Amino acid sequence: MIILSIETSCDETAIALVEADISGTKPTAKTLAHVVQSQIDIHKGFGGVFPAVAKREHSKNLTPTLSKVIEDGTPRLTFSDTKEIDWKKIEEILLREHDLFTAFKEYIESNKIPNIDVITITRGPGLEPALWVGVNFAKALSMAWNIPILPINHMEGHALSVFFDDEGNYRDIKLPALALLISGGHTELIAMSEIGKYERVGETRDDASGEAFDKIARLMNLPYPGGPEISKRAKLHREKFPALTFIPKFKLPRPMIHTKDNDFSFSGLKTAVLYAIKGMTLSDDDISCLSREAEDAIRDVLLHKTLRAVGETGALSCVIGGGVSANEYITNSIHDALITQGITTYKPTRLLSTDNAVMIAYAGILRIWKGISTPNFSYDFEADGNLSITE
Ligand code: KG4
Ligand code: ZN
Numbered sequence: 001m002i003i004l005s006i007e008t009s010c011d012e013t014a015i016a017l018v019e020a021d022i023s024g025t026k027p028t029a030k031t032l033a034h035v036v037q038s039q040i041d042i043h044k045g046f047g048g049v050f051p052a053v054a055k056r057e058h059s060k061n062l063t064p065t066l067s068k069v070i071e072d073g074t075p076r077l078t079f080s081d082t083k084e085i086d087w088k089k090i091e092e093i094l095l096r097e098h099d100l101f102t103a104f105k106e107y108i109e110s111n112k113i114p115n116i117d118v119i120t121i122t123r124g125p126g127l128e129p130a131l132w133v134g135v136n137f138a139k140a141l142s143m144a145w146n147i148p149i150l151p152i153n154h155m156e157g158h159a160l161s162v163f164f165d166d167e168g169n170y171r172d173i174k175l176p177a178l179a180l181l182i183s184g185g186h187t188e189l190i191a192m193s194e195i196g197k198y199e200r201v202g203e204t205r206d207d208a209s210g211e212a213f214d215k216i217a218r219l220m221n222l223p224y225p226g227g228p229e230i231s232k233r234a235k236l237h238r239e240k241f242p243a244l245t246f247i248p249k250f251k252l253p254r255p256m257i258h259t260k261d262n263d264f265s266f267s268g269l270k271t272a273v274l275y276a277i278k279g280m281t282l283s284d285d286d287i288s289c290l291s292r293e294a295e296d297a298i299r300d301v302l303l304h305k306t307l308r309a310v311g312e313t314g315a316l317s318c319v320i321g322g323g324v325s326a327n328e329y330i331t332n333s334i335h336d337a338l339i340t341q342g343i344t345t346y347k348p349t350r351l352l353s354t355d356n357a358v359m360i361a362y363a364g365i366l367r368i369w370k371g372i373s374t375p376n377f378s379y380d381f382e383a384d385g386n387l388s389i390t391e
Contacts, residue, residue, distance in 0.1 A: 001368075002032070002077070004069075004116045004147070005361035006062075008134030009126025009154045010184065011049045013037040013061035016357035017073040017116075022369040029365050030168035033072035034351075034358050037061045044224050048214065049184075055129035062137045063103040070114055079112035083146070090140045093379070097133060104137070108144045116147050118375045120357075120364035123151035124387030125185065131383035139379045148375035152363045154355075155181055155389040156198070158321030159190060160366055161359035162346040173346055178315035180306050180334070181389075183322030184210035184225070189262050189305065190389060191313045196372040198389050201309050202262025209298055210324045212266035216273050216294045220287050231327050233291035250276050250290045252297040254304075262309040269297055299330045306334055310343060318345040326353035 001022065007014040016034035020027055039057045043049045070077070087105065094101040121138035124131055135151070142149040159179040165171055178201075179190040187209045189202035207215065210227055217226020222233075252272050255265045273294065280286070310318060318338055320331055325347050335345040352359050367373035 001117045001365075002115060003118045003120055003361045003364055004141075005120040005357040005364065006134050006138050007122045007154070007157070007355060007357040007360045008058045008062070008130050008137075009122045009124070010130060010355055011039040011043055011054050011057075012355040013039070013058050013065050014355060014357035015062075015065045015069045016361055017069055017076075018358060018361035018365065019076060020361075020365040022365065026170040026172075027365055027369045028168050028170065029164045029362055031358050032076045033069045034356065035065050035068050035072075036356050037065050040225065047218050047224055049127065051127040051129045054127055055133050058130055058133040059097050059100040062100060062133065063107050066141070067107055067111075070111070073114070077114040077116075079114055082108065082111075082113055085144050090143055093136050093140045093143070097136065100133070100137065104140060113145050116145065118364060118368070119147050119149045120152050120360050121149060122154045122157065122360050123381060124154060124384035126154055126385060128383055128385035131385060135381075135383045142377065142379070148377055149379075150364045150367070150373055150375040151381045152360045152367075153387055153389050153391070154360070155186060155188070155322075157359035157363045158183065159192065159198075159319060159389070160195065160363045161321050161348040161352040162319050163195075163366060164362055166349060171346065173319065174316035174344070176313065176315050177317045177319050178306070178310050178313055179319045179321060180302065181322045182209045182302065182320065182324035182330075184208060184214065186322065187264050187266070187302075188389075189309045191309075191315065192319070195366050195370050200388070200390055201313060202264070202305060204264040204266060206265050206267035207270065209264070209266055209302060210322070212269050212298060213294070213324070215270040219270070219273050219277065220282060220290060222287070222291075225323075227324060227327060230291040230295055231329065233288040234295040234329065237288040237292045248289065248293050249286065250293045252276070252293050254297055254300045257301050257304050262305050262312065264301060264305060266298070266301075269294065295327075295329060299333055302330055303333050303337060307337055310338065310341075315343070317343055320345060320347045321353075321359075323354040326350060
């Protein structure tokens with residue numbers, strides 16, 4: 001089974017081709033090709049992601065990205081001649097995307113049909129205008145190539161991004177698991193009793209952890225996205241000043257760390273930084289020192305609440321997903337604490353931490369394998385910016 005996967009929920013136009021085998025007792029999922037066309041350089045100028053800009057860039061990038069992925073996957077694909085296509089219907093689907101329609105039509109008419117079995121597409125959550133472009137593109141492609149489609153929840157993609165190893169073999173992750181999903185838009189703790197069965201046991205009441213990194217970085221004039229930048233500086237600062245000999249110049253709160261629930265609050269952290277640096281001209285060392293303290297504060301809260309939720313839910317393993325899972329300081333802290341309780345923590349490879357289409361294919365493969373979802377030709381589903389993983 002060959003899956004073409006499309007993801008446009010935020011600022012990456014991502015398409016992947018994954019070859020899956022679900023006939024055995026355990027599925028396999030080998031990535032044949034994947035492209036992540038990042039818009040970061042464009043959004044950097046704004047200090048964050050603007051939905052209208054993201055949508056415009058997705059429109060522009062989708063057809064060339066598809067073309068590249070099919071080209072990369074060609075050694076493993078077979079092709080057949082294009083059949084009669086109802087362009088009127090496809091034009092209706094891409095009504096608001098005139099340039100995309102033109103590029104798409106030109107591509108489809110000048111290329112043969114690859115033997116793809118399923119199209120997976122992120123339906124939400126995320127930036128709604130960005131999601132819509134991807135959803136409409138996927139519907140148009142499904143119609144043009146006569147391939148069934150399967151809408152996927154982006155957060156489920158993050159949660160399931162660890163279920164295959166680098167070689168595409170299924171990882172036997174003990175269930176029930178606790179998923180810590182940490183990204184630019186979300187911070188939630190999900191009890192996963194089975195693939196497809198999720199219960200939210202904790203979440204942020206305001207900003208997401210990635211958002212906290214981004215906003216704090218912005219206050220210090222560091223570029224977007226703030227997470228990697230803060231993390232890089234924090235690491236260097238820790239190497240330069242080991243913990244035992246270091247007295248921090250800045251002290252930030254650990255919001256909600258002692259509350260008797262699994263919820264988070266990160267907006268106060270940003271405000272605390274704002275007050276801590278008010279009227280100051282920050283030296284390079286100040287920025288690094290503050291980066292370290294901010295990362296420590298976010299790490300402490302994420303660690304504390306994850307341990308709490310693991311205890312409360314009786315999880316046998318822990319899964320970390322989402323862009324912030326690229327942060328090794330945070331993931332190592334959680335891993336080291338849980339391994340002493342015999343609980344293994346899984347995190348995605350670097351490529352699958354931040355937004356990508358491979359994880360969306362994984363979610364589709366696992367849902368089809370489990371018999372939870374069946375790809376079809378119904379085009380009445382909508383993009384949903386607030387889609388919950390528990391829906
Ligand atoms: O999952 P993702 O790529 O997009 C969303 O679905 O939001 O996550 C992006 C977020 C950004 O806020 C970014 O700052 C954060 O992930 N991030 C990191 C790191 N790499 C990316 N945060 C902390 N440390 C990192 N190394
Ligand atoms: Zn994401």
